[in-house]
Amino acid sequence: MTTPNKTKDFTKAPEFRLLIIAVAVFAFMAVLSPDRFLSPQNLTSMAFQFPEFAILALAMTITMMTGGIDLSVVGVSNLSAVIAAIILTHFATPEMAAGQSAMWLGLAAAAALCIGAIAGLINGSLIAFFGLPPILATLGSGLVFTGFAIAMTGGSAVMGFPEAVAWLGNERLLGIPVPLIVFALLAFGLHLLLTRTAFGLRVTMFGANPLAALYAAVDINRMLLKVYVIAGMFASIAGLVIMSRANSAKADYGSSYLLLAVLIAVLGGVNPYGGYGRVVGVVLAVLSMQFLSSGLNMLQVSNFARELIWGVLLIFVMVINTNGLTGFRSALSKPTKSS
């Protein structure tokens, strides 16, 4: 009774198109350079690379479901990482016993998560209580978070961690890269949150029609606060993964991740006006982007060209999603509307 027509036919879901795209990009790159793209090193290195920005894309997804956006995710993740790094470098030394450094690592991670939650509370309050448009509220707060991180570090990288820190970003558990496990858990958790809880249903319904949610007596302020707190905490988890992989923390790491996170969410079928989005779509979009990015890397396309390609892709996907393929074609053939 509950979901017969959802599981009935995945081939009819909009996410099926994404599955085809992901497979196509993978196949295309595999054909283009089979030795390198399909090599075990490349496949594992991809599995280590994408979780950090994929987690940011999950944070973007939940805010977009409400018709909002969180442009402060990278700022939050760097601030969290910098604070965790300062705690680690001050209290834990590389020579410390494993047990003790693990304790400090746990404490640093908890501090990072707290920062993410506080940042989310600030964003959520600006949007819910002060009524700022999410895009401007988080653009501003993102600069503030980055500013704090710069002020605390003087703009340079914080490094010199105990060995335990490297585990989160570089080790494997049962043969699976730890960052991938972290991402999978978060993705599954977000999927359950959005589809199986009252909160998730409210987020979707609010995104579909905020005014109707108000008239239906949904506690909108509380819901928005939760959404941005969750986004903030996801961002700080991404910050910890980045810190572990880079073995350092810096105020301006991952600056290209913001555009990438937005792109992945939109590519994954999340409606930027709110009301629709599925985690499975976002995961497929992450895979497509990683295959594309690794492939371009292998073809020795420069980093700058890559950002250009992503920007064009984002605009293209938005045009297709809002107008449909036919609308896109007719818009191209008839640039001006005849009167």
Place this chain on the structure above:
Amino acid sequence: MSDVSPHAFIDLAGITKRYAGVTALDGVDFTVNHGEAVCLAGENGSGKSTLIKIISGVEQATEGEVRIGGNLHSVLNPRISAAAGVMVIFQDFSLFPNLTVYENIAFSTQLTGHKRLFDRSQARKVAQAAIDRIGVKLDIDKRVEDLPVAHKQLVAICRALASKARLIIMDEPTTALTEKEVKALLGIIRLLKEEGVAVIFVSHKLAEVLEVSEKVVVLRNGKKVAEGPASEFDTQSLTRHMTGRDVPEARPSPVIADAKTLMSVRDLAKNGSFENINFELMSGEVLGITGLLGSGRTSLAKALFGLVAPDKGSITVDGNAVPIGDPVAASHARIGYVPEDRLTEGLFLSQSIVRNVAIGRLDEHTSAAGFLNMNGLVAEAAEWLQRLKVKAPDIEAPVQSLSGGNQQRVALARWLSRTPRVLILNGPSVGVDVGSKADIHDIIRDLAKEGIGVIIISDDLPELLATCHRILVMRDGKITDELAGGVATEEKLARSLAS
């Protein structure tokens, strides 16, 4: 086919309009001659606004021919239609409140004149000429927001004249006017007709404009059900054609004996909207609140549910104070509110029918672990949909696939499933078909029997009389009259409204 006169200004033949699955108009013929006034009558949802949209070029007919001034238009858009002289005056007049009278009147003529600069003296001349044509006194330098409603309407008429209108379509022209103002308007309409300007009145209350009209056309459920000279119609026959039934609706059942006070409102006031509002609602009572457009009835309704924060006053339910200005608190006090505009305020159109009902009951179906019990939620929603006789092929389908009457039942089901003590219904049958309307009235009467207090905000007088035990009349933000529902008549109520 109707009598196609060679002189007809507007000539529509066999117009059919379908929206996704719904036939709004079904093979309608419609003609308007030069200098003729036509009443287009029909209940909400009968298709009259769709017909107007087709004439004014906002919507395209699915089938049929549109001729304006003898020319066949296969493609019509608002600009072509306006150029042919078709002007629509909507209920809200669509004026710029921050501009002066002359700027409003001359605005569109200056735009279509393709001038880059706004010619002030020319604009004043154009405006004064239009005002002189209808022989009224208006200060052309006054800002429109400072004018009373009747004068705003005159500005809108002048604007249409300045744009060389050959046909003026007036949407609900008398809703916000007092008796005297209606008389003045009718005088102006006579003047316009002498000059060869045609007029279409669109309304569901047409008795007032019958005397200046030549012809009456009645639509019901998208079909033309009556057409003839205005002299052949009176209020009764119009109502009969519009509703398709002769029998007056049942009267409300008597209030439960020795009912207790359920809700009490004291000294509620909001600056610029309403003031000094005091009333009590008994358990099992249906209370009507009515008033002209702009009387403050909708603001009051919203304030009762916390959507508008009043400046002062108190609301209690069962003796417990309800925090004002907070819809969540109001819903915890078991006050429910079904808004007037289903499409933007009431429903999540793209979401499924079952979700639209279930949104009100999510917390009650959440397990200790925090997950929703989907089966229980869906079963409960389905039960309510069945109880309210919602006709839906699939409750997982988006709610926008339903007809107006069924959509309204979905909105009702959401609140009924929360077992409210007080249910506020703003325009409970706006835009629903006749059959659903009677059903919704039955539902309201049943709710009252169960002891729920119902407040109905409406300007549909027969509806109020058919459902309410007591009717409060509002004017300029104050309650000016109270009528007992059992003994009030439509005439008495109408007089109280417009006096």
